Amino acid sequence: MSGFVGHFTNRIDAKGRVSVPAPFRAELARDGYDGLFCIAVPDLGTIDAGGNALRETLDRHIAQFEPLSFDHNYLSTALLGLSEQLRIDADGRISLTDTLKEAAGIDAQVTFVGQGFKFQIWTPERFAEHRAEALRRVQSLRRGAGAPSSGPDGGGHT
Amino acid sequence: MSGFVGHFTNRIDAKGRVSVPAPFRAELARDGYDGLFCIAVPDLGTIDAGGNALRETLDRHIAQFEPLSFDHNYLSTALLGLSEQLRIDADGRISLTDTLKEAAGIDAQVTFVGQGFKFQIWTPERFAEHRAEALRRVQSLRRGAGAPSSGPDGGGHT
DNA sequence: TGGGATATCATGGAGTCCTATGGGCGTCAA
DNA sequence: TTGACGCCCATAGGACTCCATGATATCCCA
Numbered sequence: 001m002s003g004f005v006g007h008f009t010n011r012i013d014a015k016g017r018v019s020v021p022a023p024f025r026a027e028l029a030r031d032g033y034d035g036l037f038c039i040a041v042p043d044l045g046t047i048d049a050g051g052n053a054l055r056e057t058l059d060r061h062i063a064q065f066e067p068l069s070f071d072h073n074y075l076s077t078a079l080l081g082l083s084e085q086l087r088i089d090a091d092g093r094i095s096l097t098d099t100l101k102e103a104a105g106i107d108a109q110v111t112f113v114g115q116g117f118k119f120q121i122w123t124p125e126r127f128a129e130h131r132a133e134a135l136r137r138v139q140s141l142r143r144g145a146g147a148p149s150s151g152p153d154g155g156g157h158t
Numbered sequence: 159m160s161g162f163v164g165h166f167t168n169r170i171d172a173k174g175r176v177s178v179p180a181p182f183r184a185e186l187a188r189d190g191y192d193g194l195f196c197i198a199v200p201d202l203g204t205i206d207a208g209g210n211a212l213r214e215t216l217d218r219h220i221a222q223f224e225p226l227s228f229d230h231n232y233l234s235t236a237l238l239g240l241s242e243q244l245r246i247d248a249d250g251r252i253s254l255t256d257t258l259k260e261a262a263g264i265d266a267q268v269t270f271v272g273q274g275f276k277f278q279i280w281t282p283e284r285f286a287e288h289r290a291e292a293l294r295r296v297q298s299l300r301r302g303a304g305a306p307s308s309g310p311d312g313g314g315h316t
Numbered sequence: 317t318g319g320g321a322t323a324t325c326a327t328g329g330a331g332t333c334c335t336a337t338g339g340g341c342g343t344c345a346a
Numbered sequence: 347t348t349g350a351c352g353c354c355c356a357t358a359g360g361a362c363t364c365c366a367t368g369a370t371a372t373c374c375c376a
Binding site: 173174245247248249253 | 350351352353354
Binding site: 087091 | 361363364
């Protein structure tokens, strides 16, 4: 269970394609998922991506509600309806949809960031900020600023 | 076990036909259902659609009530009255009935929204509103401590 | 240990296939 | 007869397949 680890920056070509880092592809293959499951994270301006492990996490949340209830409906709309199922071509590339690109502000390059059971897709610029913010939070935590954060990037795992 | 995922907007042609998105058709084929089962959802102003998985969910829902009870009777009558069995033509298109179109306020375009075991058919306008509400609810879920974390970083979609 | 051979990977491009969409035509029923 | 419907074909644009290339990392053997 190695999961997605490390970060890689790749270029988007003229046809809108970008290579998924080989280690991530290997992990997806291990996971047995066909394609790449992606969902925008509006609060962070990034994209969550992964395979079965990510899907199962979302499905578990949805499964808490009665299948035909309003809650179930809203949750599955937000988590499944607003997500995208991308195909990975023979060369290991994906084509991000306009919706996803817009949600993450992506244009020419993307940074893939491993997060264990899933990974994120950022613009290099936003990831740099996000990373700096993450470090700041960890530092203030060290100074004993208060309760352990449960907010975005509360320290990442590993 | 991919289910219906993602959302697609297609046009209704002069003859009242509209293409079912290819990924959804593939899922219906996997599900082994011939045609498309549709049922209006008056409370939301949309249409639920799917194959065997949706049928079975409805059946289970009805089965919660005593077979000879009034509740069972009303519920099955209501559901049967609101449902339609549509044919999918050789080009992957359906023709929505007037009843269904009216229930969802459909005229020129429709948006198909995946929800796992089923999908919904909206007007693009109504879906935009519904989508905003769905995102709001997911956000408050995230902030409310209640839902289980989708990961150690808390940045997931809870 | 060094250097060449090999494998892997990201990237670019050409061509083919698929999909959504529009329209024609025959059939059946009102 | 007329309109709704099922079936067929046409097409433009996008999506996917396949092939080529350069760069980098890895391995093997002298």
